[in-house]
Amino acid sequence: MNDASEGAVIVQIDGRIAEIGLSNGALNLVTRALLRSLNKAIDQLETQADLRCVIVHGLAARAFCAGSDINEFADIFADASEKKILFEDMVLRRLARLPMPTIAAIDGPALGGGLELALACDLRVCRAGVTLGLTESRLGGLAGNGSLRLTRLVGPARAKELLFTGATIGAEQALAWGLVNRIAENGSALPAARELAKAICARGPLSNRFAKQLVDAAQDQPLDAALSLSTVVQQKIFDSRDLHEGVAAFFAKREPEFLGR
Structure with a gap:
């Protein structure tokens, strides 16, 4: 610590x-x-x-x-x-x-x-x-x-x-x-x-950071702008190594090891 x-x-x-x-x-x-x-x-x-x-x-x-x-x-x-x-x-x-x-x-x-x-x-x-x-x-x-x-x-x-x-x-x-x-x-x-x-x-760090952005955008931005942001961050999630690790861990029945990238 x-x-x-x-x-x-x-x-x-x-x-x-x-x-x-x-x-x-x-x-x-x-x-x-x-x-x-x-x-x-x-x-x-x-x-x-x-x-x-x-x-x-x-x-x-x-x-x-x-x-x-x-x-x-x-x-x-x-x-x-x-x-x-x-x-x-x-x-x-x-x-x-x-x-x-x-x-x-x-x-x-x-x-x-x-x-x-x-x-x-x-x-x-x-x-x-x-x-x-x-x-x-x-x-x-x-x-x-x-x-x-x-x-x-x-x-x-x-x-x-x-x-x-x-x-x-x-x-x-x-x-x-x-x-x-x-x-x-x-x-x-x-x-x-x-x-x-x-x-x-224990959850995906990228997922949580992007979720925070989207929840805040839901309150701060017009709906169309927030939806556009959701499209952008969803693509980043699918491009991430963490999502592939999460899927691999699911099929292997083990806990995922997320790296935040």
Whole structure:
């Protein structure tokens, strides 16, 4: 396992799975330091073709991430776009655009900017009893990118209710609404996320990366453009060695050994 510490984030790589551990105090508040560290972690991981899954988690903190550090707000009122909004949105968009599947392992509250961070991941695994919410309206604030990503997951009516009231919901309700994918009923979300990552890693890495592109395209692009993309990536799949390996393994009744090419 390779470990690298970058300020408020610790990156660990174990084989084909990378973990980004948030390490910014007991609540893992979203600060400029955390965002800079997360951005550098993304720099490190996004070009590693051998990585098949990335897990984001809160290490041993009380919260996965309890949102923005409001102590920083006094310095940014006049220049919020320059000092916070644009950079934070860029980092979250880069996280969302990592080419490999990503999982948020949520073992403590994910609130405000913390839930926005989790929403930028492809999948969310939650410990039972954890609370989640975009609570910015309690301070007269707004979850910008989180409002959009939340709506795509739970629909406009539920998203508006959470945003308008600043309410939090439990893991069970979040699962019923489609906000999280799984609940770790018998302990920490991190081991459950690792098991899910192992299952992902056992499948074709090219297939998973292209599947991520197509699912995102289904939401972001007109249908005809997304269908054109599906044709292109399907051809790449049929040109790949991995598909031939998968077929050979099927007939030989053995596990395939995918190489990602």
